[in-house]
Amino acid sequence: xxxxxxxxxxxxxxxxxxxxxxxxxxxxxxxxxxxxxxxxxxxxxxxxxxxxxxxxxxxxxxxxxxxxxxxxxxxxxxxxxxxxxxxxxxxxxxxxxxxxxxxxxxxxxxxxxxxxxxxxxxxxxxxxxxxxxxxxxxxxxxxxxxxxxxxxxxxxxxxxxxxxxxxxxxxxxxxxxxxxxxxxxxxxxxxxxxxxxxxxxxxxxxxxxxxxxxxxxxxxxxxxxxxxxxxxxxxxxxxxxxxxxxxxxxxxxxxxxxxxxxxxxxxxxxxxxxxxxxxx
Numbered sequence: 001x002x003x004x005x006x007x008x009x010x011x012x013x014x015x016x017x018x019x020x021x022x023x024x025x026x027x028x029x030x031x032x033x034x035x036x037x038x039x040x041x042x043x044x045x046x047x048x049x050x051x052x053x054x055x056x057x058x059x060x061x062x063x064x065x066x067x068x069x070x071x072x073x074x075x076x077x078x079x080x081x082x083x084x085x086x087x088x089x090x091x092x093x094x095x096x097x098x099x100x101x102x103x104x105x106x107x108x109x110x111x112x113x114x115x116x117x118x119x120x121x122x123x124x125x126x127x128x129x130x131x132x133x134x135x136x137x138x139x140x141x142x143x144x145x146x147x148x149x150x151x152x153x154x155x156x157x158x159x160x161x162x163x164x165x166x167x168x169x170x171x172x173x174x175x176x177x178x179x180x181x182x183x184x185x186x187x188x189x190x191x192x193x194x195x196x197x198x199x200x201x202x203x204x205x206x207x208x209x210x211x212x213x214x215x216x217x218x219x220x221x222x223x224x225x226x227x228x229x230x231x232x233x234x235x236x237x238x239x240x241x242x243x244x245x246x247x248x249x250x251x252x253x254x255x256x257x258x259x260x261x262x263x264x265x266x267x268x269x270x271x272x273x274x275x276x277x278x279x280x
Contacts, residue, residue, distance in 0.1 A: 002082050002136035004280060006092035009084075009140070012278055013096025016142035017072060018104035020274040021064045024055055027210035028187075028273050031248040035185055035238075044243025048185070051238070051271055066272050069106040070144030072097045072126040075205065079135035090128060098122040109147075129201065141208050143275040149186065149268045152178035155200055158262040164219075167192060167264050168227060174266035175231050175247070180240020183270035185248050187211060188231065191265040193255035202253040203267035208275045211249035224250045238271075248273075 024032070032055065036048045058065040074093055086092075101108055101123040108123045133139075154177075156170040171190055178186070191202025214221040227250045237243025248271065257263060 002079070004082055004084055004138060005086040006084050006089055007086055008280060009089065009138075010092045010096040010099065012140055012280060013074065013093055013142060014100040014103065016140065016276040016278060017097055017100030017106065017144065020142055020144050020276045021066075021069045021104060021106050022062055023059050024065065024272065025210075025275055027212055028248075028271075029055065031211045032185070032271060035245045035248060038245055039238065040244040041237065041242060043241050044238045044245060047238035047241065047243075048245065064104075064106060065274075066146060066270070067107060068109065068146035068148060069101070069123075070146045070274065071110055071150075072101075072123060073143045073145050073204065074126050074128045075131070075139075075141040075143070075208070076128065077131045077133045077139040079137045080132050081134075081136035082138055093128055094124045094126055097124050097126045129205075138280050139277065140280065141275060141277045143204075143208050145204075145274075146183075146270060146272070149178075149182040149270040152182040153200075153203070153267045154265070155196065156264045156266075157196065158264055160260065160262050162262055164223065166262070168223065168230075170264045171227055171250070171266055172230060172234075174268065175236075176234060178268055179236055182268045183272075184236055184240060185238050185245045185271050187248050187269045187271075187273045188227070188250045189267040189269065190227075190250065190252040191255070191267070192252065192263070193257040194263060195257070195261075196263055198255055199263040199265040200267065202255055203265035206251035206253045207267060207269050207273060208277070209251045211251070211273075213251075215252055217254065220252050220254060224252050 189206035191199035
């Protein structure tokens, strides 16, 4: 059995919150750089050029890539041979978020009550997802999510008879309705299957997959490629001002579901698509 002090989790989360907001992950940095070569319109090329310039300034000057530094979403894959000591794990995670957002001078965007709207002033609590896996390692993914794109996400409870074409239409509907509000070029996370809440979690997790990687499932891989092509044919373009690069990737996760259902979630993320992964 491996013993991990929760103070180490706090330290990792603090550093990851700052890193995610100051630096794009290598896959996203490459995707945006490549988009500048693929975009066909002058206005689109100009906007992507400015995004690249902004990305470089943020990294060099150690300032946030975007003013919306997001609500902290944390995925923990915890080995079943791990034992935590030194305090409560969830409190340790939130303490890491608290320290990261304070020490990194990141915008605090979380309100304590969804209707009373009083700011917590430290960006806690985080949204935390746990998964128990074999082994003695802990994999941490921190993915701060801004709400310009989050607000454009959708859940569709389709009928089984809607099939794969219905799923494609749902994804395209969500993207078209989002338009410029999701700060394109976007990454489109899709969850298919499970239940109402499971498909949403699948879509959220899909956003953390490197954008150059496609699904291992052949038909899903083909659907990812087809949807990316169709989304880029909508003409929404960078910044929503027209162009040929509306999305950088479509990442799809699937899960078994009930015989009577076909849940589909579309979780859209802006061109920043922050995510940092570490193991302890």
